[in-house]
Amino acid sequence: MALIIRNGRVCDPSQGLDKVADILVIDGRIAALGERLEAPPEAEALDASGLVVAPGFIDVHVHLREPGFVAKETIATGTRAAAAGGFTAVCCMANTSPVNDSPLVTRYILDRARESAACRVYPIGAVTKGLQGEALADIGGMAEAGVVALSDDGHGIANANLMRRALEYAADFDLPVIDHCENRDLAAGGVVNEGAVSTHLGVRGMTRAAEEADVARDVVLASLTGARVHIAHLSTAGSLELVRRAQAEGLPMTCEVTPHHLALDESAVLELGALAKMNPPLRTAADVEALLEGVADGVVACIATDHAPHATLEKDQVLSHAPFGVTGLECAVSLMLDRLHWRQGISLMRVVELFSTGPARAFKLPGGTLQIGSPADMTLLDLSRETVVDASRWQSKARNCPFNGWRLKGAPVLTLIDGKRVTLDSAAPAKAPMEMVATLSRTS
Ligand SMILES: [Zn+2]
Incomplete structure (x- = not known):
């Protein structure tokens, strides 16, 4: 061929x-x-x-929701979204049901991907059993089954000693640990960024310190263990500065930023309500400025969508009850070309790097290059x-x-x-989802 x-x-x-x-x-x-x-x-x-x-785009932070939450998304629909949005590969997070904390689940995901995926799928294994933060998952077994990284995404890892052991163990298999940095005590059940908007709306705020405290701890642990730490959805100027300094010291620390943290600040919550509710929350305009700088100057390894599909009914609730998360696969590339390249003047080469060579390098994935072979x-x-x-x-x-x-x-x-x-195009007319067809034929 x-x-x-x-x-x-x-x-x-x-x-x-x-x-x-x-x-x-x-x-x-x-x-x-x-x-x-x-x-x-x-x-x-x-x-x-x-x-x-360009080399095929890779999204290292996607929630495909299968197994367990197939009403929100499946491996088939999520990867069709990815392909339509310009991605050739995605890494899928472990917070499925059952959690991807064993080689059995890893193999199930890879099998389902082989049957139904429209792009490459690289599973991410859980750091701890059941994402409970208490005991390490079967890291060796999952490594053998084919996970490309480890993460308890959705949860911070509160126990610093467990995080240390996870990093040591992950390093044995040359896997990065992706940390969702959220100190639960400091986050205190916040739903939006702590500041003017949380005060105005009278809802609980999440302090930036909740993220930065865990990033700082991870810098210390990366130095102690020499293991690869990747900060998921980094959202504050302070976190970025910590990663910048760690990199300057030669530590193997990388981070990703989401399109929404680059294109929106906390004021979007006033207009959009729960549609702008995500974790970490949208921050201040000054944070957005700092993130844009990190994207331009190379501290940020990649743009990752944190594509988090939810049913419309779930998101239609009041701000404090609606689930965290927004979808991103089908607009991320356009959004970033528009914002980063056209508006911020960031070079095409750098934008392409953030979506391809950057993530491939940070996660040691195949691809990210057009080299012969x-x-x-x-x-x-x-x-x-x-x-x-x-x-x-x-x-x-x-x-x-x-x-x-x-x-x-x-x-x-x-x-x-x-x-x-x-050949998929998000601009083409939508087709009726299979289950809708099934329901219609059952009711008729
Ligand atoms: Zn997360």
Whole structure:
């Protein structure tokens, strides 16, 4: 099988490459990259004139909800959303039911992905059994079964000694530990950022110290153990400064930032209510400024969506009762091209790095490069295409998106996995979900 992609603007941060070129794919791998390449006569041709050709985008923080919460999302719908949003791979969090804390569950997820996924799926295993924060999960077993990282995401790990043991154990398997930094005592049941907005609304605030205290502890433990620590959804200027200093000392510390923490501040809660409720909460405009700086200067390894699908009924509750989380897979790339590249003037190379080479490097995943011999996973972008976010058209089951109606410049137009086109488009009319068809035929 051969494919020739002609005349794209090839942007590959792993090689510092940004030039118009052709890419030849043979048997799912990149066989050649250069100007006016010769292709075998049977090769399919794809004209990428005017488009950017980047290494396949990877989202390291996704909640696919399967097994256990398939009314919110499934591996099939979540990965269709990912592919439609420009991603060729996702890492899925362990807070399913049952929790992914054993090789059995890891293998189940990988099997389901093989049957139903529209993109690559890399499972993340739990750090502790049942995410209870009391005893370590079967890290060795899960490593063997194929997890790429460990995380109790959704919960902080309160017991610092357990975190230390987890880091030591994870290091034996060369796995990063992704920490959802939230000191539960300091968070004190807060629902939005502690400050002007929480006071105005009369709801409990979550102090920035709840995040920063755990980040600071993790810096100390990274230094003690030498293990790889990755901070999930970093949201405050203080956390960023801690990671910056840790990196300057040579510690193997990485962090991700979400699109919503870069595009919104806490004032969005006043307008959007529970649609802007997530954990960690949206912070102040000054925090957003600091995060944008970290994104531009390299402290931040990757943009990760923390795609957290919920049923509309659940999100329709009052602020204090609605669940945390927003969906992001189908608008993240457009949103970041619009905000980071067009508005902030961050180079295309850097934006592409945050979505591809950055996450691949931080998690030691295959991909993130267009080097000869690599799997032909690619994301094609149209930098000038304008779209309007319309969650009603999404592949995802969920609609809880604070960016609905936003007009954005720059969009993913195609993903290729192993050189094969994944043709999904969030802008296409939505199809009736399978279970809706099933319900209709049962009732009729
Ligand atoms: Zn989290």
